[in-house]
Amino acid sequence: MKRLLYIYLMIGACVTVTASGQTLEECQQAAERNYPLIAQHDLIARTTDITLSNIQKGWLPQVTATAQATYQSAVTSWPDEMQSLMRTMGVAMQCLKRDQYRVGLDVQQTVYDGGAISAQREVARRQGEVQQARLDVDLYAVRQRVNEMYFGLLMLDDQISLSGDLKNQLEASEKKLTSMVKHGTAAQCDLNSVTAERLNVVQQMTTLESQRRVLAEMLSAFCGLEVTAVSKPRPVQAGSGNMRPELALIDSQLSLADAQERALNSALLPRVGLFAQGYYGYPSYNMFKDMMGREWSWNGMVGARVTWNIGALYTRSGDKAKIELQRETARNQREVFLFNNRLEQMQRQEAIDRYSSLMAQDDDIIALRQQVRKAAESKLSHGIIDVNDLVRDINSENAARVQRSLHEIEMLKGMYDLKYTTNN
Numbered sequence: 001m002k003r004l005l006y007i008y009l010m011i012g013a014c015v016t017v018t019a020s021g022q023t024l025e026e027c028q029q030a031a032e033r034n035y036p037l038i039a040q041h042d043l044i045a046r047t048t049d050i051t052l053s054n055i056q057k058g059w060l061p062q063v064t065a066t067a068q069a070t071y072q073s074a075v076t077s078w079p080d081e082m083q084s085l086m087r088t089m090g091v092a093m094q095c096l097k098r099d100q101y102r103v104g105l106d107v108q109q110t111v112y113d114g115g116a117i118s119a120q121r122e123v124a125r126r127q128g129e130v131q132q133a134r135l136d137v138d139l140y141a142v143r144q145r146v147n148e149m150y151f152g153l154l155m156l157d158d159q160i161s162l163s164g165d166l167k168n169q170l171e172a173s174e175k176k177l178t179s180m181v182k183h184g185t186a187a188q189c190d191l192n193s194v195t196a197e198r199l200n201v202v203q204q205m206t207t208l209e210s211q212r213r214v215l216a217e218m219l220s221a222f223c224g225l226e227v228t229a230v231s232k233p234r235p236v237q238a239g240s241g242n243m244r245p246e247l248a249l250i251d252s253q254l255s256l257a258d259a260q261e262r263a264l265n266s267a268l269l270p271r272v273g274l275f276a277q278g279y280y281g282y283p284s285y286n287m288f289k290d291m292m293g294r295e296w297s298w299n300g301m302v303g304a305r306v307t308w309n310i311g312a313l314y315t316r317s318g319d320k321a322k323i324e325l326q327r328e329t330a331r332n333q334r335e336v337f338l339f340n341n342r343l344e345q346m347q348r349q350e351a352i353d354r355y356s357s358l359m360a361q362d363d364d365i366i367a368l369r370q371q372v373r374k375a376a377e378s379k380l381s382h383g384i385i386d387v388n389d390l391v392r393d394i395n396s397e398n399a400a401r402v403q404r405s406l407h408e409i410e411m412l413k414g415m416y417d418l419k420y421t422t423n424n
Contacts, residue, residue, distance in 0.1 A: 153216060247337070377390065
């Protein structure tokens with residue numbers, strides 16, 4: 001562990017942050033802001049607010065306007081004996097008309113709903129939280145895509161830089177051989193061999209620069225800003241714990257199940273309300289008067305009503321079982337995610353340790369390759385080495401430097417991948 005910490009500190013001391021380069025955190029934040037999915041955060045929030053507002057309006061008076069016309073096969077009437085008696089008294093009694101009409105309003109006002117509206121609002125709020133949490137999971141995946149492109153750019157930058165160093169070394173050897181050819185101490189074929197090798201390096205640099213340009217354009221489009229240069233991030237160590245948005249999503253699903261169960265309980269309670277009914281039509285509430293006059297009139301009624309729907313008991317056990325299954329499913333998803341996440345953390349940490357060890361060996365290899373290359377250049381000056389051997393030694397040193405650079409960036413990428421794995 002001490003050795004690993006020493007390597008971290010050594011890399012941190014060697015890292016130079018380019019002022020003009022985009023940092024990894026800046027690219028990640030820009031990509032999340034630029035990703036089209038981010039707009040759904042506001043859409044979900046607005047939809048939830050509208051739903052909550054609509055549910056709350058359940059406390060407002062419910063007004064129903066009605067108009068009806070009916071024709072009945074039979075209507076209320078006086079017995080024949082009663083009609084005969086009334087006629088002897090000079091009173092003409094008739095039965096109600098078979099055609100009846102009414103236009104009216106029915107107003108219902110909830111006084112006590114057993115907590116149903118409050119429970120429905122809580123369910124709607126929790127559903128909005130689940131949607132937001134699921135969206136956070138999708139947006140979090142954007143970071144990994146940025147990591148891949150960002151560290152890909154870093155690798156290409158280092159390879160281009162090291163290829164430039166190799167080209168400079170070959171140019172120096174080429175100049176030395178040009179002078180030696182003029183003085184007759186080296187053959188033209190030796191100079192041609194070094195020149196061909198330099199041109200080969202130039203070709204490789206052209207390919208690398210083309211790949212870098214394409215990758216930079218992709219990252220720029222993904223982040224919504226022009227990424228011209230990237231800076232090598234500092235080594236980091238992931239903190240303890242796990243803050244992945246997938247766990248927040250599971251927590252929100254469990255909270256939703258709790259809210260649904262409370263709504264289920266509220267369905268068993270009685271409802272208390274006030275009502276008012278009024279209509280204009282025929283017949284009125286006073287049917288005896290209508291038997292005599294048969295005229296349209298105004299009528300009204302007010303009162304209180306208690307209702308208790310025991311039908312919720314029929315499906316209660318099944319509904320509660322479904323909610324409990326939702327909880328068990330969410331808990332199982334948490335266990336599966338944490339299990340796979342722990343395995344991924346172990347793989348990330350093993351990669352970091354492996355590349356750290358390789359880097360310690362790379363430094364020794366580079367030092368030895370550099371000594372061999374310098375000795376070969378000295379021998380060339382004295383005409384006691386073949387040019388092909390010199391080119392081989394130069395390439396071997398460059399390959400060792402490229403290998404160390406790749407190991408360093410792979411280790412840094414492993415650190416940030418581990419940080420992504422735990423979000424901590």
